[in-house]
Amino acid sequence: MSGRRSPSARRIADALVENCGRTYAEEAGIRLKNTPQPLYQLLVLSLLLSARIRAPVAVAAARALYGHGLRTPRRMADATWQQRVDALGEGHYRRYDERTATQLGEGAELVLDIWRGDLRRLREEADGDRDRLMEGLRRVPGIGPAGADIFVREVQSLWPEIGPWTGTKAVRGAERLGLPTSPGRPAEAGRGHDDAVFAAALVRAALDRDIVDEVMEAARAR
Structure with missing residues (x-):
């Protein structure tokens, strides 16, 4: 005034x-710590938040996926495409649900293949270099610059070498x-x-x- x-x-x-x-991790019910499961959950949340959709909808979709047990890359990869679509629909993530369901499945397979399901291995590869970490994150289907930005923003308290x-x-x-x-x-x-x-x-x-x-x-x- x-x-x-x-x-x-x-x-x-x-x-x-x-x-x-x-x-946003806290809002999505992720108890973020430096272990494979919550780090993967954060990756999923980052993917959902990076779409052109309201943040509360992305958070609700993440909660729905976790509620269906899709909290690890193995569980996500083993779920059917329709199961992923249905979980996203429960969170009202309908505009991008089919494409996102595909990306989640492909991304889970990549995390398993490259980092054996543990994103701490990506941290080791980056060796404190934020740009290298973001480059690694962008290898995951559905994670572009915005998704990598979100993941780094949310994980920096656990991985202080990449912050602030x-x-x-x-x-x-x-x-x-x-x-x-x-x-x-x-x-x-x-x-x-x-x-x-x-x-x-x-x-x-x-x-x-x-x-x-x-x-x-x-x-x-x-």
Whole structure:
């Protein structure tokens, strides 16, 4: 509002995390830790979120897949195409359900063939190089630049050598909030907060103008 003093970047960052500070993995019910199953679940979620579909729908579809036991690449590969389609439909992920069901099956086979079902092997291959990690992720059918961005953004608290990372959509959220947007600067604004949580909160701000308004009002009141 005109005449009001703009809150500091620190106050905005604190208000942002307080208002919407949780990762998409957490929202999808993934207990993220450095073991094969939750890392694979995060890969699936990243694929679903990267489509042009609302984030709550992607999260619901991920939950439906996990609810059908499709939590590992072996279980995903062994499921029929129709079983994958039906699970996605339960999450209302209908616009891309047939293509995504195919990609999930092919991607599971690739994860099994190349990394023996364990994405920690991809981490070892990348050896701390974020670009190499993203390149490896993009080998998975359905994981493009956006999907790789999401996976890295969400996994960085477990794999700190690749962070801090905000990604393209999070930078848009920073811009809406009046936070720095030059390379590396959005993460600096969130210093002291978990990198993955802060980056996810920035994404939520990019996707929802109401969140921006609520956060700015809370920051002014701090």
